[in-house]
Amino acid sequence: MSTSQKMSRRNFIQGVAFAGAAGILSPSLNRAMGYESPNERPVFATIGLRNQGWAITNKSTKFADFAALADVDENVLGANVEKLVKKQDKKPDAYKDYRKVLDRQDIDAVMIATPDHWHTKIAVEAMLAGKDVYCEKPLTLTIDEGKLIEKMVKQTGRVFQVGTMQRSESGQRFLQAIALIRDGRIGKVQKVTCGINGMEGSPKIPEAEVPEGLDYEFWLGPAPKVAYRALPEMREGYGGGVPLYSNCHYSFRNWHEYSGGKLTDWGAHHVDIACWALGATDTGPSKISPVSYELPVEYKDGFPVVNDQYNAATSFRIKVDMPEDVEMIITSEGDNGILFEGTKGRFFVNRGKIVGAPVEALKDNPLPDGAIEAVYGGKVSENHTANFIEGMKSRKQPISDVWSHNRMLEICHLSNISMRLGRDLNWDPKKREIVGDDQANSFLSRENRKGYEINM
Template sequence: MKKTSSLSRRDFMLQGAAALGAAVAFPSVVPSTVFGAAAPSNRITMGMIGMGLMMGGHLRGMLGRSDVQVLAVCDVDQRRREGAKNQVERAYANQAADGAYKGCEAYLEYEKLCARSDIDAVFVVTPDHWHAMCSLAAIKSGKDVYCQKPMTLTIREGRLMTDACKQYGTIFQVGSQQRSEWAFRKASEIVRNGWIGKVHTIYTSLGSFAPPTTLPAQPIPEGFDYDRWLGPTPWFPYNAERVKGDYGGGWRRFWEYGSRKNGDWGAHHFDIIQWALGMDDSGPVKFIPKGWPGYEHQTHYYADGTRVLRDHPVRGGHMIQFIGTEGEVMVSRGGRLDTRPAELAQAPLLASEIHLYDSNNHEGNWIDCIRTRTQPICPAEIGHRTSTICHLSGIAERLGRPIHWDPVEERILDDPAAERWYDRPRRAPYVL
């Protein structure tokens, strides 16, 4: 079922109410003077789910746009959700002529936010183990979705989300924002157009987390719904380190909530490697853990023999290094791009060569695509294929042996124990 645009849906609601002579109550909106030329009916109304560290930049970005209105926030931590609600209302009050605005709701349950018919789109910026449930609820309620990377906790979740987006016509953007940075796009275009010959080896740096440890039980803070934070994952006693949204550790270092560094930085760098190799609808076929005989580094292979080595030293301290038969490309954030030969970095593309999707603002690209109903730079299928690499790398690491993968059928080959990791058991009542 193709989702109608936000404007046509509102028009339908208004026309239906008038025809029935009904008195329809709509949520309060920011005065039009706040948004300049953007009329209320043309704004994309937004809900924000997961008000932690990562959401900070997204929320500021949306509050700074005249064509977007944030209507609701959601978090399992009362302090965070109330703080976010106050932030939204202060921002709009500061822009309003009368200096007053009270129109942002704060929810504990994402289900209530997703059930609102006046919200067009949502950000899902929770820990990884909540991405699928929140996103699927939003998709099925007719909303467009921006979901942080990695897109899912399991491979099965990714296929379910991708298929749901197709069914409901969802504009879904995965937060793999390196695709919207020019240096990564240029590096990928150099590789895709064969400027460094046939690429055979790729190095990428992901770093490491401290190993998971058994943590002592601590009192659950007042106003924090720890059971809901755990959601579908196994129960463990509360400890602040387990739930902390820390880029250097916290929940990211525990297997229960993700794929550790493979899901953290791997979701970024493996994604660019997929893009550069033209493998957005496919993936590698073999995953080998670090320490397997003959392998100093975690490695995965594509069907043509191209290999990707994790945490092999990268030339010039870069994040990714592509090595081809006729040259090299090294690329990092901050617009860092180096090549061998050096002149490739600044050479223009010919009109006849491959030009990759050009986006210079990841959030803005999603907003534009919501309006035009066109695909963004990193839709669900791409995010699913990248997160699959993260999951399979983690499975190989946890089992301590190579994993063979069929990217067409999307199944692990000849290893029943590994096949069980296609999905994970889910703690009731948090089931898909």
């Protein structure tokens, strides 16, 4: 691509502004968005390619050209390069080190799908390098990381989409749920229950030889230095097969060193919708109470005493005191989905259904015209990436912005802290700190391992 073509595309993305960050799908999406030729399509790169990394790359080739891919596992990297060649008929450059992606001046935006403990470092450095960012949920490992990302979005002026796709893709039922609540169909909301399922613990996982092609030191990155652990039994269907039990690959979600278990995995979806429906995306809870829970290993002072088993909660029932005297329950029991209860009725919604008397009543008393669009802020996009690119054009934050995401994710992080310490936590949503509990406040941040500090 010539220099003039690069400047044309970059000027187009950064200079065109018009109202609204949605309403972008049409029979010819590229024309509707102004991309009349391949040279005007934004240039992307993906960092972290297993599972969801390929999923978001694959769907985004409809709207963007991918110039580079990065992953610390050379087997995953090579396999995804070949898959992408088939999708876009052009081979992307391949890197183990994501920093080489950020050095590229021709890349407009990065998509981040690494394990959670890498998100903040890469996202901050990408923004400082002039890239817009799409980052998979959960956005952060700690609450203070969220504050830093918010600060850098403001400082750099970058557009930042969080990959909570229930707000767009497969989100029509959730948008309808919010519209029902806003239209008063269940009266005043009194209780909302988020069912996010539990997880199983693990057997003891022994130290093992690092798989060939994986740079495990770089995979750990900001996390503490520990030995690689795995059992030989394989979990198929996840990027070619990975160990069923390990402290890496797919299972990173089950370790507090790298993630937050079900609370940040599925909680990042359903607690988000619940907060959106309650109008609580710019505030927070006042109290978190661990009613009942089970941790798979023994804890002392909030830390697991063993390092050879999963350590995130396997079952739980958390009570959250929300504004306007609304009670939120986050539970591993029952159906996966959200139950809204109000003074005039109740209904249940998940990715497969929305049911209840208020929903049935829509046959005779439909929602007002434009009610769904009013929730979304414009015409609803059927694709999260398309919404992100529209934000890149308008320089407006997309539907899943960092501020609303961090506010709801604070509930999930606080729930984990409450279980790790075994006590209620009182939260100040204005100061964004735990009231009168220095030990609990120490869990709001985590120091990166030496050599993996955020470069600012």
